[in-house]
Amino acid sequence: QVNSKQGGSPCKEKHVALLSPVGRIEIRGCETGVHEIKLPKMSVLPAGAESSTTCEVCEGAEEMPEPLQQCTAWLRAYFCEPAATGSLPVPAFHHPLLQRDSFTRQVLWTLLNHVKFGEAVSYKQLADLAGNSRAARAVGGAMRSNPIPIVIPCHRVIRSSGDSGSYGGGQLLKEWLLSHERLQKEKLQK
Numbered sequence: 001q002v003n004s005k006q007g008g009s010p011c012k013e014k015h016v017a018l019l020s021p022v023g024r025i026e027i028r029g030c031e032t033g034v035h036e037i038k039l040p041k042m043s044v045l046p047a048g049a050e051s052s053t054t055c056e057v058c059e060g061a062e063e064m065p066e067p068l069q070q071c072t073a074w075l076r077a078y079f080c081e082p083a084a085t086g087s088l089p090v091p092a093f094h095h096p097l098l099q100r101d102s103f104t105r106q107v108l109w110t111l112l113n114h115v116k117f118g119e120a121v122s123y124k125q126l127a128d129l130a131g132n133s134r135a136a137r138a139v140g141g142a143m144r145s146n147p148i149p150i151v152i153p154c155h156r157v158i159r160s161s162g163d164s165g166s167y168g169g170g171q172l173l174k175e176w177l178l179s180h181e182r183l184q185k186e187k188l189q190k
Helices: 066-079 083-086 103-114 123-129 134-142 171-190
Strands: 013-018 025-029 033-039 056-059
Touching: 013 066, 025 066, 025 171, 033 066, 083 171, 103 123, 103 134, 123 134
Parallel strands: none
Antiparallel strands: 013 025, 013 056, 025 033
């Protein structure tokens, strides 16, 4: 249950499952916005990071609130036709972490707005972008608490050494997402 405001009434939460190239992704939210995206835990990833034609809602398609419709459309485009993500609306978010004013929220919004598809940024660079050059560790904490992975692209944050670093969805998934974006960006530039 997520409360809409301090002391507010609980949301009527809906959930949708999306069958994607990386497995089953669960999305929870309400009429106001997306609460969270849960990524599959996996030990083996699908071969190749090509665009996929398979990315369908497999559960919860009926009575889907608009933010969940927008989120599933955005994720489908991300996996199947990445060039379209730039023209799609980013769904509204309704997670308490993204409602209150905090450094974590600032970092996540900065990441969403400044680090584009196919790009990567170090924890230190993201701390600089968010206005606190000495907060690279805090940026790592913000990435760990990101409730909306892929849409808020915490997988694009890597170590200064170029190593991919850790990821809530696991190392394999992070590397697959980065590879998927690199391949798609190269295709668009040809």
